[in-house]
Amino acid sequence: MAAHVTKPILCFYIGYADNLSPGATAGAVLYGAELATVSLAEQLAQFYDVHVFGPSLTNSNHNHVRYRSSHELDAFQLSNVVDVMIISRYVHYFLEFTNRARATYIWLHDVRVHPYWRAMVLPQKAKHLLENQMSNIDGLIVLSPWHKEEVLAHYDVDPAKVFVIGNAIEPERFTPHPIDAKVPNRFIYTSAPNRGLDVLIDCFHEVRRAVPDAELYVYRGREGFTDELLATMESCAYVHFRGATDNRVLAREFLKSDIWFYPTSWPETYCISALEAQMAGCACVASDLAALHTTVGDRGVLVPGAPDTDDFKARAIAEVVNLLNDPTRKHALQERGRAWAAQQTWQARAIEWLTVLGSATR
Known part of the structure; x- marks a missing residue:
């Protein structure tokens, strides 16, 4: 024995x-x-x-x-x-x-x-x-x-x-199924609302004008949201607030998404959301700030500057629209991000x- x-x-x-x-x-x-x-x-x-x-x-x-x-x-x-x-x-x-x-x-x-x-x-x-x-x-x-x-x-x-x-992450959570096929021009946001959601929505109106079928899905519990921000989302037909979502279900929502756009001023020490987005094959556009410099790095598009400025917003909108209009480049970033994330x-x-x-x- x-x-x-x-x-x-x-x-x-x-x-x-x-x-x-x-x-x-x-x-x-x-x-x-x-x-x-x-x-x-x-x-x-x-x-x-x-x-x-x-x-x-x-x-x-x-x-x-x-x-x-x-x-x-x-x-x-x-x-x-x-x-x-x-x-x-x-x-x-x-x-x-x-x-x-x-x-x-x-x-x-x-x-x-x-x-x-x-x-x-x-x-x-x-x-x-x-x-x-x-x-x-x-x-x-x-x-x-x-x-x-x-x-x-x-x-x-x-x-x-x-x-x-x-x-x-657990890469197995991000195994795609037929029902999880990517929806072109679908955006996803899963972080706390104070980490840039207001800037994202400001930018998204302009993105939508350039790409009329762009849609934004927000997955987060209601805690931390101001009444004003909730009202803004509810009044906008192409912004969908889905509330808190179980982690395994959230992985499938990432898989359906095309773009992870994160114009944040929050000093991320790592950013698991960025890792999840890459594992799900989302193209990433984010602030060139703190640990995003390595968690996203050259596998996405990093936008320099302060997110609350008009200059940053104009540059970020242009980067997003250019990426959506260049499927070859978008696909290359998605594949590069997925390959890296699978090792994490x-x-x-x-x-x-x-x-x-x-x-x-x-």
Whole structure:
């Protein structure tokens, strides 16, 4: 009879993120950092006994990952040897818990760490807290080369402790079916409304004049939308607001779409939406800003300048219309983006994580 092999223990602390417990997320939509946490946890569960802790979580197990309330975290660390602690976003962890992990990493999904704790903002937005803890931290995980530059410019930390590991997707969600055939000139938007949807709609009226069958589909929960923006969409026959959509259904909507147009001023640290768009074979037109420089790069069209200016809008509209009128170029970008995105899997990212984690725990 084979001996039972006990896996090392790896924990995530997710702070004030939404409830990721399976019962709470069944049929729900996960965005950005939450989607990344669940995906990475399930991959690492092949190698670790994985536990995800957070104040909003209820105790449950799913896909070999255990979700637990962080009210149990101190007791858990006292009664178990935690080999790796991954702190997602919220460095108030160091104020709220005694850290007993053998190796500790901070996973930055945003430009900087989240400074929030118990309804207040920590002094200097937690800058000093992070820097004072660096001797107890084995690494900061950032999402792109641009993100690393920003972190090193803002925090006094050892560059050797900053590791770039991007986000990823599940390519199998983007396997096209006959009913998912692309609709020419169909646009898709899935990000938070404050990341450029107003600029997109402003531009889209002009795109529509040049391309009369262009249609825009917006998939996002109503939270964050102003009444004015909702009214604008409702009054426009060629802008379709579809609300929150399950991630697997959303993948099929991406597959039907032709163009991902993202005139944002938001400093994306990675942008999973851009990756999803490329995997679905959408041609991408976006701001030449932050991590979009690498997540989209030369596989799409990047427009320089400030999105709220007339100059940017005119240039972006021209780029979109030119692309729609040049099917050969559009198809080449779509194929290039799809080929690259197919390599950005969570299996591949898990290997990158294991390389970093192994250097600290062996």
